[in-house]
Amino acid sequence: MRAQRLAKLDDLLNAGIKPYGHRVDDVCAAAEALAMFERSEEGAEGELRTRIAGRLMAVREMGKSIFADVRDQSGRLQVYAKKNVLGEDAFGLFKKLDIGDIISAEGSLFRTRMGEVTMKIETFDLLTKSLRPLPEKWHGLTDVEQRHRQRYLDLISNREVQELFQTRAAVVREIRNFLDERGFIEVETPMLQAIPGGAAARPFETYYAALDSAMYLRIAPELYLKRLLVGGFEKVYEINRNFRNEGLSRRHNPEFTMIEIYEAYSDCRGMMELVESLITTVAGRVLGTLEIQFEDETVINLQRPWRRVAYHDLVEERMGEDWFQVEDEERRKRGEKHGLHIPQGSSTAEATNEVFEKLIERTLIQPTFVTRLPAELVPLAKRCEDNPELVDVFELEIGGQEIAPGYSELNDPLEQRRRFEDQVQRVHGTAEEVSGRIDEDFLTAMEHGMPPAGGMGMGIDRLLMLLTGSPSIRDVILFPQMRPRQTPLDSNQK
């Protein structure tokens, strides 16, 4: 089929027609052309001239006249090519066009007998010859692998995909608006880091030739954003990519977009207020509703205020009032009874975390702030004033998954050092060894004095999954990570 199209390309060149055109001025969007016609009302027939440009999506040929659908980003407009209007040569050329070609067309608008607003073409140009066929017009492209590897075909074929990514852009734009309106400034911090900090994850390693040294793609921007608090910026945020060298899943892509927000003189509660307000405002502005369909039967209601509940209370509710008092062995047994595997020698916090992640998290469908987590789980957070075993943090859960963690930031440099050292000891000898290295420059910054602050992070991709009802993170990332192919995509095309 490609060979046929290449032959057509030759024919065009021989006929002196350039198959790859240039700039087109005064292009009217298809949707705008339709609206213009509706506004002008009937009687104006034939008087409304305009020019459109787009891709040929369907052709209905009927002898000496042809109807075709032209699509641009705004929508679709039917065009009508008539032999006795275009003349022999131009009509002949139009007949040669393929579905998938990109053209511009100029003519007047009218309404067909079937009632569709249509452009009667007076002149047209081939702007881009397409050498490969489009996916099927009715069923579109459904093969998941191909939709991801050749997202452009998915975008052409499946209109709602384009809309989803418009929504994604709108969400990010509204997040920026919301924060900018409140005096936050957006910053950019290093993606290439000598010591990847701010989270516990295996990093991607790379090499910087000019410095002859190993570098890592960042796993979080946290330690740099805090340096900015030291520097005197009081309200900062960054929206950018993080990279984690871990498995792929429905909820995980190795590069994902994260927003982190820091506000000096605030705390955990301040951040809960902020994120509650942020998400409801953005959802309201972009979706126009705070009720979100979730997995067909359930509706998530984002109406404020959101539930706040202590981590310990949730665990006791599920595993018994005395969960934190009993012997390790008893905890292990209770876990097994619920189908959990808790290895011998697990600490109370580890066993409890297993319970939370496996049994409780997925039940938190409506927005819920889970607060007061065990200190060893969050080394960068401040301890609760009334209980040094716990840290003053929240994990926002919506739709059964973690959307955003936040906390009162630890700003005591000496304790920060101890907490880092504890962490390094815990992960010593594992794959994350490297991420356990201590960022001394960060501790130096802290010793200069970081104001008390609240901070939070939120996975943008997961927020989009929630807001768009997408079951997989790959649905909300234009080009999700795929295993490289050994054979090119078109190896079987002749």
Place this chain on the structure above:
RNA sequence: GCGCCCGUAGCUCAGUUGGCAGAGCAGCUGACUCUUAAUCAGCGGGUCGUAGGUUCGAGCCCUACCGGGCGUACCA
């Protein structure tokens, strides 16, 4: 990494118990000057993911590998 499922024409899909690889769309030729999943007549198009094996005979059964989906593991 492990488990289950999937891979047939450019796309969407059939393919019986192991017995000549099919349809629709797209493409090509022809007819048709208001069609819209246009219609009508005809034609071309295949490394059945790859490589082995079993068999007189494999799209179908077996093994390995490649790619994908879901689950699981890793992921403060």
